[in-house]
Amino acid sequence: ANSKCTPVRTGYWASPLSYAAMSQSLYESHSGFPYKAQADHYDLCSQSNVSSVFADVNSSIQQIIVPHTYKYWPITSTDGVIDTQPGKIRVYKSTGNGAPVEMPASTWDYLPNPGNQNTRILPTVGEPTNRAHLIEFTSGNHITYPDCVSISTSSNLEYFGYIAIPKIPKMDSIVIKINGAQIPASGWTFMSAEGSQNINIKVAHNGYPSTPPVMRSGYMFKLTSSHYYKSGDNVEVFYVPASN
Structure with missing residues (x-):
């Protein structure tokens, strides 16, 4: 809003006049608004009801959403x-x-x-x-x-070629089942040294090159390439410990 009440202001105090000029210029540059002598600015000394001072200003503001x-x-x-x-x-x-x-x-x-x-x-x-x-x-x-x-998305299936157990087994007592089907003794090899092993493997016909390692510790059975198992399969190992 702008006031032209006496005394006349100069210098810094004249800045409302700049605002008035800018406001009227913006108003007149928009083809959608009718001509008005004092568009967007008012002499507060001549206003009896200041509640409507910004009515035209508010009506000239349009919501614009820039599509991203x-x-x-x-x-x-x-x-x-x-x-x-x-x-x-x-x-x-x-x-x-x-x-x-x-x-x-x-x-x-x-x-x-x-x-x-x-x-x-x-x-x-x-x-x-x-x-x-x-x-x-x-x-x-x-x-x-x-x-x-x-x-x-679907989680990627992971394929495993090792099974970890906590103790050394008696070799003649070992039974390994995957989804209820027993794996023959020719389908696995016992790794007698305890250690840590990445049990995740890449399967040639359905592998995923960026599969992260899945580490397990203990005594390992290494499965042959035709007896791997995948995430979600039920793996069971039955054995008698070699010692307590």
Whole structure:
């Protein structure tokens, strides 16, 4: 608001006049408002009801939402190992209040996060993320607000080639079963030295190159390549300890 009440102000005290000039210039530059002699500024000395002083100012303020566009979207469900085989990652886009619709696999790619990756590309580049897994949308399929994305994943299966037990067994007493099926004696080798072992292995037909180690300690049975087991399998070892 501006006051022209006497005495006339000069110098620093004249700054309201600059505000008035700026306000009127902004008002007149907008084609949507009718002409008004004192647009957006008022002489408070002539106002009987100051509650309406900012009515025109408030009416000239319009809400503007700048749509943000994203090329990358973090998979937030986990930073651990996920199954990246076809069909194991699914991406859904929601538009407005509509139900999520699955995006074709041709519209996006899986990307391990190379580091501090910026996810937004418009109106400016930004919103970095350190999540381990990202979705990269192909050209023409970037996500723009208010559209939203949800992602479903499956944990990667892990494959194991060793079984740990706490004591040395009597060799003739050993029975090993995987999911209820007994493994023949030719399917395993006992490693007599106690130690720590990464029991995780890569299986040629279904391995995952970035599977992290799974360490176990104790006395180990090493399984042959045709008798490995995977996460979720039931493994049982029956034996009589060689000594108490």
